[in-house]
Amino acid sequence: MIFCGEEIYQLIPQRPPIVMVDVVWFVSDTGAETGLTVLPDNIFVRDGVFREPGLIEHIAQSAAVYAGYGTFVRGEKPKLGFIGEIKDCELLILPPVGSELHTEIQLVTEVGGIRLIRAEVRVNEKVAASCQMKIFLKDD
């Protein structure tokens, strides 16, 4: 683990209650691994499960962690990121409260400041969600 709790605020601009990453396991030039424990008071929990928008937001913030690590290393504030496109999205499991999400982000390619990433969210070793996402960071 390299970041957890409020340390993650150094990588992403979101703040509670919208923070959907609570641990960063690994970041490299080509990807990142993050996690989230689904708590009962999570704003995306309904009827005891983490709903679809929460999964997408978790993936987007995991991608933002990957993108934000570069700005962190340079000593800069995290930049606002935007989702350009979501493709080949599969939401297979809605994780119940108490689940621990483990998410892998892989960079596919980067063109003109737009990053194409592939994401896979696992819960108890089972794939809960996957997609491709294009993200870009807003320059100050």
Add this chain to the structure above:
Amino acid sequence: MNKNELIAKVNSVLAEEFEVEESIITPEANIKQTLQLDSLSLVDMVALIESEFGVKIQPADLAQVKTFDALYDYLAERV
């Protein structure tokens, strides 16, 4: 893969991905206009070329690869 095979494969995969008729892909045609690429779909083309041919078009080179002929040459030198 010789150059004719390379050209045929490039045309085939791009036509299928971007849903255009292969017949409109000509050597002198502008890639962005022919495939109707915007900044987001341009990323898809680069990713597709990388996965199909194992060649990453470098950002600095992308501005030079404007026509299909330029793309064929770029790939032929690197495949």
